[in-house]
Amino acid sequence: MVAVLVAWHPGPWFGEVLSSVAGQDYPNLSVVVVSVGEDATVEERVNQALPAARVVPVDEGTTFREAANRGVSLVTAAAHVLVCHDDVALEPGAVRAMLEEAYRSNAGLTCPKWVLWGSPDRLLSVGMGADHLGVVHPLVEPGELDQGQHDAVREVFVAPSGAVLVRTDLWTALGGFDEGPAGPGEDLDLSWRAQVAGARVVVAPQAVVRHLEATHNSLRAGPPPSLAEENRLRTLWTCYSWPWLAVVAPLALLFVLAESLWALAHHRPGREVLAPWVALAGSFRRPDELWDARVRVRAMRRVRDLVIWKSQTRGSARVRAAIRARLEKGHELAWAASKARLSWRWATATATAVVVLALIGSRHVLGPSLPVVGQLPSGAAGVGDWWRQWWSGAGFGGTGSVPLSPPSLFLLSVTGTVLGGSASLAIHVLVLGPLVIGPMGVFVAARRSGSGRGRLAATLLYAALPVPYNALAEGHWPGLVAYAAAPWLLSGLCSLAGQPPYPYLSWDQAWPRLLAVGLALAVPASIAPSLLLVVPLIGLTLAAGSWASGNGDGWARFVLASFAVAALAFVALLPWSFDSLRSWSDFMGTPAATSAHLSVGDALRLESGPFGGNVLGWALIVAAATPIVLGRSWRLATGARYWAVALVCMSLAWCASRGWFTAPDLEVLLAPAGAALVLAVAMGATSVEVDLAGYRFGWRQFAPPVGAVAALAAVLPVASWVAGGQWDLPSSGAEGALAFPAPSQAGDYRVLWVGVTQTLPLAPQGTDGPLTFATSGDGLPSPDQLLASATSARSEAVGRDLAWAETGQTTELGHLLAPLAVRFVVVPTMGGAAQGAVQATIAALGGQIDLVPVGLDPAYQVFENTAWLPVFSVLPQASARSVATLTGGALNPWSEALLLQQAPLQPAEALPPGQSKVVLPGAAGTTLTGRALLGSVEPGSWRARAAGGTVLVGRPFAGVATAWDLPAGTGAVTVVRQGSGGQHVADIVMLVVWAGGLAAARVRRRSGPLTRLARAQLELGPPGAEVVDIDWAPMMDGENVG
């Protein structure tokens, strides 16, 4: 047994190499060191470490092939020879193990297991494979943790020449390395020819060799890499027989062309474009030698090319490597992503199931219009009016102060316009769309989980959560929006944090995503502003989950990302969002339904309304516990994060339901909890696939069936929920309570809605004990009234008047509400825990002698105010005098109300309806002299101008309206709303912000996804951190990733 070691200006590592050879336990080992070039230190070091070794100097410029052949030629009477590089260190026993295996397997070539020089527990190579074109690829993932997963003896196609044990007779028959070409590729050539000659190429993993890869790591100079391609092609031309060469050669030519075009398409330098052609041409250099080589191979051929073909890797190793370089880039997490990819059939089936579920469950509400229930928007106004209201500001409908139109109105307007101007269709899409968008978000978010089955289960489980259906049943639009947004936001935050299973993103890569997530949050936050607070909360809980699992790395990124996303969304909604900071209720939107009073069980089962699985509702909890029970590494950490989000959100919902603090719709909190739980289920599936095998047999082995049964049980209840066909929505909502008359000749009017907040079709504008109230203009509320407005003097007056009526202090509430142009008072009869208050209010209103009960809808008690005044009206002279009385002097509300009730405000001349401009008729014979124009608008918010440009001076009337005295000779008056300019500025600011955001995103997009992928440095941690500290090796077993 002789070891031939080729030394080519070795570095300081050479001593360790020699020591490793000296440390071999095989007793009959001789060593020949072939020293290339004039290097006296080599002989000195060899003599020092291996006194018995023979040093053979060769001339400078001798190639490795020539040097090795020279060294082996000196060997006599040895059955095997070990050819080594000077940068490999043999582990003790490596020679003996290789030799034993060579005899045991009757191998011609035997190669050891290669590991990293500095990390012996990381694999570098266990033999090599090659495809039909001779492209060599590793059989393991470089850097992969060596857990013995590749310790089986097997045949490989290529034995790397860094350390290869060769039977001496075979070496002689093959003529050693082909000395024709220079540069790398000798191992492919030797291994191929050996197999042609009928020899076996075997890897003996028990023999371990550390490889420094000195040339590859630039520790010394080496031959140009382009020669590798040339030599590969030369081997191709040499080893294939003519018939097979006729097949392979065109294929090789095609690949040369493709590689050249690829380089050209990606703007590579010209030499890279030409490199394939240069290599091709170079492979035919010295054709005589090439011919001789072919002749020699033909002479020794013992195996048909078909056998060789079958032992090669199918497909193209180069194409696969190119794809992996971009999509998987040597990262085991990318492998997880690839595993989570569902076949198109499963993906389509899942999507179909979700869509069909939504359609069947909503089949009875797919009609012309959705019932106006709770905070579901009304499409009565139409898309055109939405645009007008968004551009010009809120109409006269509300009593609260609404200086700026909400961006949600813009969203509605855009959606309605895109859908052909159909307000009803837009509302259907925006209300029912979340039933599909939410599960779609989970489908996308779970792609990183690493389990296709888990991804599928999570998607279906999210579609089966009771959260959206409870929100829909109770008309909680913000809850539905939160359901749609939750998985996207959760995924976005995790992605920005860069914690596994998400790749780490540098700032250059992170900011476009930050921008995208911020804008993505702004859209739902325009409907559910509380999401601007919920997202930072989620970020904090994700960080807390990291700490709890002992994986605190990156917690700051969770926090920073969540706050940055919320801040971006806040900016995107400016200036409306800034204006909404005025009060907590503005941000919270509709307060939580305190009537729900969730038990802890209800909160854990996410059952905030009529829908819930009862006992089966616990199944999701059981299924979601799987990653906590089984998970390891990042799967456990991720599961802990998701559970932290779920528990915190559920706890807050529970507290809010008990009235401990003002909170948004419970579904706004329960939706992120549900998303976190189903993503934990997906992570649990990954844990089953990855981690379960690592446990000894025990109770954990029962976790997969239990989790599967639980997941199935959690999905079952939805089958019964869809039966109703309308998610418990009533057949008709507020729009059915009364056919509110058009403003027409009677003039504009308001409708006063009083009841439990959750039953009102608009956001509260004031409180009336446990009840709230709000007003809308000319019938049903417009969508801009779904968000709370600040309390104003007018809303305080309404609350005061209602309190007077309910405490029996007045029987003429209609008169008190007349200056507010309240024509109808509507009380939803459903009151939940406040049913007593609702009934008392209805009784109080019924006791008013100027309110007439009208309407037949049992869900709504409607009263018509017989003393109502239009929003703009002209009072007769007698009334005008009363107006003068009321507006003169300082009166307290009490005496003011008394006077108001006594004032003969009726009859009044109603003015034509109009929201921004009123023109008095001023017809011939009509005299307005001595009369007063009464506008049920906030003092100072409208300006009246007589014909000729005379500005009329308005006076506050009863604290809630404005009165203008009409001087003698007044023929016509124009009343114009003030403050629209500010609204226009606000609209423009918002548009500019959005345009800027989208433009930035577009600029980023122009760089192209492929380029971005090519640039991506997918790592597990921040730059510089150790990349390989993840135990993905077990699941790589058997995976041929080459």
Place this chain on the structure above:
Amino acid sequence: MADVRRLPVALALVALVVAGSVAGRAPAHNNNNSTPAAGSLGFHESVVSTAAISSSWSCAGATEAPGSVASGELVFSNGGSATVAGTVDLVSQEGYRRAVSVSLPPGSTRTLQEELPGVPGSRSDQWLGAIVTLYGGMATVTQVVSTPHGTSSQPCASAGAREWYFADGATLRNAWDEISLVNPYPVTAVADLSFTTEQGRELPMDFQGVVVPPDGLTILDLGSHLRRRQHIAVTVSARTGEFVAYQTEIVTPPPPGAPPRGAPGAVNPVIPVPGITLALGSTVPSTSQWWPAGGEGPGITESYAVYNPGQATARLTLDLASPAGARSTVPLTIAPYGSAFLTTNGAPWALPGIAYSAHLESTDGVGVVAERFVMDAPPSAARGLGVLYGESTPASGWLLVPASDGLMLSGARVKQLARPRVEVLNPGEGTATVSVQLLSSRGGAATAPTAATEVRLAPGGTATVQVPESSTGGPFAVRSSAPVLVEQDLYSLLRSVGSNLSPLFALRQT
């Protein structure tokens, strides 16, 4: 990646769930007060609010002009500290109207004779209703009706209702029974009437679908269809809308020798004592109702009429209890839609010659409507008829409005000769201290309670509280440290004044 710790995660999960379960036992903070905002007093009573900015009163049961069959007066009272303005809409069944403005200085009582000058037709049977709106607190309106044989007063109703019940009435040779329905609301109401008489349950077609116009009045003469009925219990139900119902019973002197109502084998009986009673109906059958004062004796005939308007049999007990400790209990069973008329005099359970309070209580939870009916005739010093419905809602404050400036009788104003008595009952379980105070023109109490006007009541105890002397004729406030029930009794030696039993206005503090 650093080692991920499973134990802390699992422990945190378990701890949170356990903490949640423990916290789940904490009581919810209920923002939604389910107590009706209207307070403890029902809406369908004559309730006056101390701080009302406006109140509407519905009055009926009277006829137009002095000397008519039930000549009506409206007595306005202002117990507040500011002048109260108001409007009165007098309306006849035919739709004739008259609007009158009133102004009430603080602490004053004013009277308005109900008449419609210039309205064609007989004035003797021109029934009137009044819809009064007063702007201010502590202001009340009382309906008074008079005949030459007596007078009767009732607080006007401060709210309408869909159901009204009357426990007893009669259409005899000398008795007329009129039901007045007044609708203060701007929407038409439609009413159905059903009756229970000694002949059974009756639903005359002419009394079905009775229209009560908005701000209007409808009069129903029960004698037109229920002739010669000794006992009539009435249910008035609204199909739509709400209204206020009064019952006016006019009894003229009986023919000599005519058999009295209730005499065995009597043919064409009569009510032996002339007089007039006005009653505001009861809106809700009650399972427990009280009469603070009761008694019978020579010339004083006391009866209890009980009407079960429901569909379930009512089982009741009538307890009579004197302050001295004498007690007597009568079990009663009233069939669905049935009625009973119990006369105390001569009954084995009677407590003759002593004053007592009466308590009618359901033992099976079925509510009934009941009234105490009194006939005063010689040898008693008092005269006339009185009727008082059982009271079921105690209050800590009551407003008493005596017609201190006299009554218009036969075109002449007659001063009352007897001051009203206030009978007080403490139905609670604690001691109540009750006082009566004259309300001054400054809005406060003009007279401090004296020993004569203040009394302590043990649980279940009754007392008569004397109304203090008043020079202004202003209203009085009856205040108690605990909720009590109060009635106002007026027994005059004058036949023209007669007997008058009346509830008071319940005070709602705001």
